């Protein structure tokens with residue numbers, strides 16, 4: 352199954368200065384648990400922001416021949432990255448950033464989206480044209496967690512959306 356996973360603030364923000372606008376260890380732990388053992392599809396900027404990139408990661412980039420970390424493969428399109436990830440036989444997760452979500456969502460059966468119920472300053476918005484409001488919600492779990500930049504608690508809503516008829520990957 353191809354799935355996407357991400358988190359978004361109440362005002363639609365997804366990123367700030369090449370990283371996340373918030374610091375919520377429990378949300379990050381949820382992300383890590385969910386994608387553990389999967390093949391990942393990652394935009395080049397998000398890849399560069401990551402300290403650790405697991406094996407079977409497929410990096411979407413127009414740059415050919417750029418050195419990547421072990422276990423990573425450069426792919427010239429989102430579709431090529433999805434094909435590479437599918438060929439591993441593992442579950443496939445698209446982990447962003449915004450440009451990769453925008454291109455990959457038609458192929459995704461599930462979107463794991465954490466809605467952080469507070470506005471955050473940012474410079475990258477979650478793509479507005481992903482029609483999640485037309486997808487079925489199959490899981491919806493709330494929790495309250497410490498956000499370390501502000502030192503206050505935030506509510507996180509861990510949603511799973513399911514798309515009825517994802518586009519086949521040819």
Ligand SMILES: NC(=O)c1ccc[n+]([C@@H]2O[C@H](COP(=O)([O-])OP(=O)(O)OC[C@H]3O[C@@H](n4cnc5c(N)ncnc54)[C@H](OP(=O)(O)O)[C@@H]3O)[C@@H](O)[C@H]2O)c1
Pocket residue numbers: 356357358359364365366367368369370371393394395396397398400411412413414426427428429446447448449450451452454475
């Ligand atoms: N909140 C979350 O869950 C979450 C998750 C992930 C990322 N983020 C945040 O999102 C921000 C980054 O998002 P972004 O959209 O700027 O960057 P991105 O999607 O991570 O990477 C963009 C790069 O990917 C490559 N690319 C994208 N589409 C392509 C295509 N169709 N064909 C070939 N290459 C393609 C290009 O690389 P080249 O320039 O090498 O050609 C492009 O510059 C950061 O702030 C990050 O922290 C947030």
